[in-house]
Amino acid sequence: MFLSYLRLLLFTGALLVGVQVPGYIDSYSQRVEAHMLESREALSGFKETAERFFNGDLQALLRHYRSSDDPVFNSDANSIESLLVRNQALESEWQLLQGNVWVRTWHVLVQPDEQMREETLKAYNYQILLVPEAIAWGIGAGLLLALAVESLLRLLGWAILSARRRPVKESWR
Known part of the structure; x- marks a missing residue:
C-alpha cells in the first residue's frame, strides 16, 4: 500500500513540474x-x-561617427554599436522562438540566452496552466518519472534478491 502512495506522490510531483514547462517557455x-521591442525603440532615433x-544604413552611420575626430561622436559610436549588437542578438533569439513547439522547447530548455534565462527564473511565478500543451507535458513528465523510478x-x-539467493548444495546422504 505504501508503494502505491509513493507512486502516486512521484507521479503527482512530476506532473506538477511538467505543467510548468509551457508556462516557463511562454514567460x-x-x-x-x-x-526586443525596447531595443528597437532605443535604435529608432x-x-x-x-x-x-x-x-537607412546603420553601419554607414556608425562608420561616420567613428571617423569623426570629435570624442562625443566616438562615444556615441560605441553606444550605437552596443545597441546594434544587442538588437541583433534579441532579433535572433526571437526568431528561434518562432519555430514549432519542439524547436522552441529545445531552445528554451537547452540553449537559452543566459541573461534572459536568469531574468525569467527570478521573475517566474509557478502556475498551473490548463491548456492541452501543459496537460501533455505534465502527464508525460509524470509517466516518465514513474516509469524510471x-x-x-x-x-x-x-539485484538484491539474486545476490541473496545462493545455490543450494545437494547433500550426499
Whole structure:
C-alpha cells in the first residue's frame, strides 16, 4: 500500500513540474519580446538619422561617427554599436522562438540566452496552466518519472534478491 502512495506522490510531483514547462517557455518568450521591442525603440532615433543621411544604413552611420575626430561622436559610436549588437542578438533569439513547439522547447530548455534565462527564473511565478500543451507535458513528465523510478526499484530489487539467493548444495546422504 505504501508503494502505491509513493507512486502516486512521484507521479503527482512530476506532473506538477511538467505543467510548468509551457508556462516557463511562454514567460521566457514574453521577456525576449519585451527586450526586443525596447531595443528597437532605443535604435529608432538612430535609424531615422540613417534613413535621412545614409539610405537607412546603420553601419554607414556608425562608420561616420567613428571617423569623426570629435570624442562625443566616438562615444556615441560605441553606444550605437552596443545597441546594434544587442538588437541583433534579441532579433535572433526571437526568431528561434518562432519555430514549432519542439524547436522552441529545445531552445528554451537547452540553449537559452543566459541573461534572459536568469531574468525569467527570478521573475517566474509557478502556475498551473490548463491548456492541452501543459496537460501533455505534465502527464508525460509524470509517466516518465514513474516509469524510471519503478524500473530502478525493480532493478535494485532483482539485484538484491539474486545476490541473496545462493545455490543450494545437494547433500550426499
